[in-house]
Amino acid sequence: MSRWRPLPDTLDADAQRLAEELRALKERTGLSLDGLARKTPYSKSAWHRYLNGEKLPPRSAVEALGQVAGADQEQLLAVYDAAYRARTAPVTTPPVAPAAPLPEERTGRTAEPAGWARKFLRSAGVLRTVGALVALTALVATMGAAAAIVEMPARAARTDGDASPACHGHRCQGRYPWRPGCNRDARAESTIVDATYTVRLRFSPSCGTVWSEVQPRSGGAQKVSIWVGRDARLTSHTHGREGLAVSPMLATSDLRQAVACAKVADRVACTGAIELTSPARSRDGDDFPGTKFLERVMR
Structure with missing residues (x-):
């Protein structure tokens, strides 16, 4: 204990x-x-x-x-x-009450006489000036809003095109590639084609991550796994959902240790540091014993 x-x-x-x-x-x-x-x-x-x-x-x-x-x-x-x-959870801040106006005796100023102010505002010249300023302000605001509407799509397009991934390395680990944007620069480092599906080892240089991708010819995958080394593994259990399936991401700077595997219809294929299909076969000199590794994937 x-x-x-x-x-x-x-x-x-x-x-x-x-x-x-x-x-x-x-x-x-x-x-x-x-x-x-x-x-x-x-x-x-x-x-x-x-x-x-x-x-x-x-x-x-x-x-x-x-x-x-x-x-x-x-x-x-x-x-x-x-x-x-x-x-x-967001922290809510209580609204701040507006400051009370200072008493007249603290301001050091004397209020304008109400009668003088009314006479001033009744002046035709002042009213015309105020009306002109209001109209000019409305026109400027309208032109600014129109310019903002025209500019918005272009700015959004530039932002989308230049957006960097939301994570890197171990901060991405365990996440799926689309949400943080790791799929934008992803490339297929290794591919194996079976009669019933294709398995790819995908790598994102900007995120520093790898993941497994499987595209069945029909039906869906039972599980999709990504390995880095002998013990680092993440698996997505897709339960046979049709279409493209991917594993979560693993962080790595050494693609020579990465292996992408998929199990479809009780058949297993792996690609990357080793390439295996059932029945197991592997290249000489691999770090992974072919048959034992395949048995671990099948579990």
């Missing part, structure tokens, strides 16, 4: 419940922090921060620990979502 340090007093109730739940799951696995790092895409230091309430873990880390511990993912993610909402 691990001897946990007390959680920070600054944690709200939802974040404290999440940290306690993650600690219980870690104990259930019987793994040390090193062992947990080897079983998931997250480092020992990252798990130290997550389990001690120093940082809210990403959703993919919670899913990974739940998978290793055999937890009820739906219940676990409900705890995570509550903690995430509490952490990211």
